[in-house]
Amino acid sequence: MADTTDQDSGLMTDERELTSAEIEAFQREQFFADADEATAEMYPRTFSQSAAFLYQRVVRPHEPLPPEYVTLPLTGVGNRDGVRLAVAEWNMLWECAQFRRRFFSEENLPAMMREVAERGDVNVVFVPRTISRYHEYAPLFHLLPRSTLQRHGLPLLRGGQWPYLTGMEPVDHFLPTDFEERLSRAWASRVWRDLDSGSKLRAFSDTDPIRLLAHNLDFWLPPVTAAIQEILFDLPVVDSTIDEAPVPLQDGTFLEGAVAASPRVGTDLWRGEAEAAEVVQLTIEHADANGRLRGILDAVRSNRVEDDFSEHWSYAREDFERKLYSKRSKVKVRFVELTDTIPVQGPETEVVADLVYADFLALLDPRERQVVVLLRSGFTRLNEIASLMGYKNHSPISKRLVQIRKKAAAHFGEQ
Structure with missing residues (x-):
């Protein structure tokens, strides 16, 4: 520790660097939620931030394309702070969707982001690359109530943000090594009743298609993102006095399919178990857009095989066996002696x-x-x-x- 004297004030200042233990303690405090504050009314939570902090107007497409996630190595790269700042600014323009690249010149984008921007008008959300894939799956994680997280051995984390703006990138240091697997089980338990209300999850084998679908986080990521977008695009604008106007281009023309408008406000997308449950239902609705999810479920149920079931009894298994044996109850085959009836006999009767x-x-x-x-x-x-x-x-x-x-x-x- 090196102590120096501030000559203007005569005060002693401490210039020592923080130890690794102190840094980790600070990161833990920022990363984990206070158990006392994680009540059903306040937890889980995810929020968004308005682009109005940086921009008075944004480009708003008439038909925004669905966002895609692209991971970047935000640790151990050159000019790390510059990359983080560019990612935060890019993602803050979520409302611009596929047109956000038009806010940046080539020299202002890091090389790894420039490669994406050069592909044209694509709607991309950048997230840090991690082993756990926490940042991609954060929208799903932050919809789970405290009891579900604890039941599956997952930690209580502070509120999520969408899209990703900034945060501690080394999340793998604080998460279980099998985070993705635990989250998969937790999410499946959360949506299972909506996929099969009559039978419990344990009634099906690990290879059952619907069980695999419930656990597939990559399947649920697009619909939960669509649900978030629906919430975001329904938010009011920051300045209602700013009228929508055409977006001028350098060649004197105007950008087709978009207008310049005041950014929308930032807010909690959901807070508490009740609001999170509504977003889960909205996610399921988007998964079933045009009957997609129902089509999958109906196809699986109509073509089940015995290996789809576990050793546990269920209504689904009972229905399967009834259809398989073409009868409503178990019947033993016997020879029946007819003593007081008149048999109806065919030519081959003996x-x-x-x-x-x-x-x-x-x-x-x-x-x-x-x-x-x-x-x-x-x-x-x-x-x-x-x-x-x-x-x-x-x-x-x-x-x-x-x-x-x-x-x-x-x-x-x-x-």
Whole structure:
């Protein structure tokens, strides 16, 4: 520590650098939420910031393109502060969508961002590149209530922001190494009731298509982003006295499909469990745009296989088995003795004593038919039947009984 004297004030100033432990403590304080403040009324939370901090007018497209996420290595790069500042300014212009590149000259953009801008009018949101992919999945993470996070071993983090503007990039240092997997399970548990209200998640195997869909964070990222955009584009403008006007270009023409207008305000996109739940429902609605999600669910349910289910009982499995066996309840195949009824017989009907076998016996070969007749005649021991039929042991009879049962099940199951 080096102490110096401020000659103007005569005060001692401390110029020592912070230790790594002090820096980490500060970062933790900024990163993690205070458990006492993470109440159902205040948590979870995500907010947006208005471009009015930097711009009086923005370019507003009539039909904004859906945003795409592009990751950048914001740690360990040259001119790191310059890249961060450019990313913050670029993302703050979320309202400009695909036209935001027109606010920047080539020399003012870092090389990695310039490569994207040179592709033309594309709507890109830049986020820091991390192993956990926290910044891409932050909109999903910050929709989960405190109880869900804790149940899946996820930390309570401070409110999220959309789009990303600034923050501590080394988030991987504070997150579980399997953060993405835990978040996947947590998100699936949050939306499962909307995908299958009759059966619990555990009733399905890990390979079940709908279960895989519920866990697929990349599937849910576009609809949650669309839900956020719907909220943002419904916000009022900062200065309602500024009229919308055409956007002039350097060649004297005007930019087609856009107007210059006052930026929209910044605000909480959601705060508390109730508002977050509404955004989850809005996310599901966007996932089902034009019946997309329902089409997937219907297709899967109509083509289920036994491997889609776990060992746990469920209504879905019961319905599957009913359809599979074409009956509403389990039926054992038996030979029925008709004593007081008049049987309706076809040309292939065969009657032995008072037992009607109907057309079924016509399906059996002579040896199988002989087994059935002997059983009916009172021979119940396999060794006795085998001896009468000329076999040395009961093994052939056992095998024929298996085949007879299969044919009986197929025959009577179709009736």
